[in-house]
Amino acid sequence: MVKSDRVRIIPRLDIKGPNLVKGVHMEGLRIMGEPGEFVRYYYENGADEIIYIDTVASLYGRNHLTEIVKKAASETFIPLTVGGGIRTVEDIQTLLECGADKVAINTAAIQDPSFIRNAIKRFGSQCIVVSIHAQRRGPNDYECLTDNARERTGVNVADWVKQVVEMDVGEILLTSVDRDGTAAGFDEELIRKVAPLASIPLIISGGAGSPKQVREILEIDGIDAVAIASMFHYHHQALEANKLVLRDTLVTNSPSELKAFLASEKVAS
């Protein structure tokens, strides 16, 4: 069985206004700091890509990210994926002109799948990432949430993944709302459900609290990338403050340290 050649390790930055924030279950956002400073650190310490998500953009239908993205794209030379509040091909064009390589779309994709088809036609599959916020409803039953996990849709995650794959989307970013910010580990049931359906690259997100949890989840076939927020952000913050004030469940690492750990555990990352 051939697994993905090399799993990408992607710091994920949730943005609110000018700040990097982090919540739990996508709520109770706490300010972590200035995003540019975190991104510089990640770029210099082995990040394979960066994902930015504007956490309030889809509520207000506008995007605060353009300046942050421009700055990041000028000083970090790795791929940037940007999401949050993207509703039109003009929104995508604007972000690409600011230096984004890919855009992540959730709310507008579910509301109007033809928007995704048009976006692919205009910018190519490689540019379009469909972001899915999954919340557990029962055994093997997950629902897609929109508007940064504030709204229910009634759309079943597995059904939506199948549709997304058929649309020839470039990648899927799958976030577990239940595990987001908890450091309690990935939602294995969710990932086992989605990974076999994803014949396109799959990025998993939500719950990473330790390198060991990352290694364990990568035993599932079909995961191409892991997006991590808290574990990296608290690590950087602790280094900066020269102290560790953490919940018991959170074991921090930098991207390069995580990659070295995975390599030592013989995971192809």
Added chain:
Amino acid sequence: MTASKTIPIAVIDYGIGNTFSILRALSHLGYSPEMVQEPNKLQKYTHAILPGVGAFADGIKRLNERGWTDIIRQWCADGHYLMGICLGMQMLFDESEEFGVHQGLGIIPGKVKRFPDASIMDGVLEYKVPHVGWSNLQLGSNQNSWLGGALEGLKETDEFYFVHSYIPQPSNSNQIIATTKYADLDFCSVVSSNNVWGCQFHPERSAEAGLRILHNFCQLKSVKATFK
């Protein structure tokens, strides 16, 4: 690596592709990248980048419609330095089979083909298309081709960012400067024919190793290109 950085570098703008990151990468390295919209202005430059994302047919159509095709061919034949990136590399070849057969620039002999269909083993795909992610380069058949060229000083462990569904197949194996392995498949990831270079990956998005390639390319001079 001591030559002047003041030479302006043309970034060919034919209405496709995300040129922001290429411009920023070249500026970061200290060069003066300039977007060139009019083909007849290409004569001013000794070095040019041909970027590109999206579909082959759309890219080559835009080059044709805007009058770039013959001018790029002649400019290369005159010994100037061109680097095609991703789709820009693929368009250097004779033809591509992406959504039907389409003629390319024909500067480097060969074809562009889709990754072969992956088989499903034990319910798991052997590999996914598109190939998205970081991979390393291996020396091509010409063992000396990294010396004095765009790959000067790089190691086979250095990794580069790829995102593509199609792969170039040069007719002349001596023009394969580097190959890359995806699952069990080796494909040409860097091609060169004298002064013309192509990278299937994105050097402008491949951190320090990628920047090194752009810098090496911008420093190429006719004397350096005689190694083939």
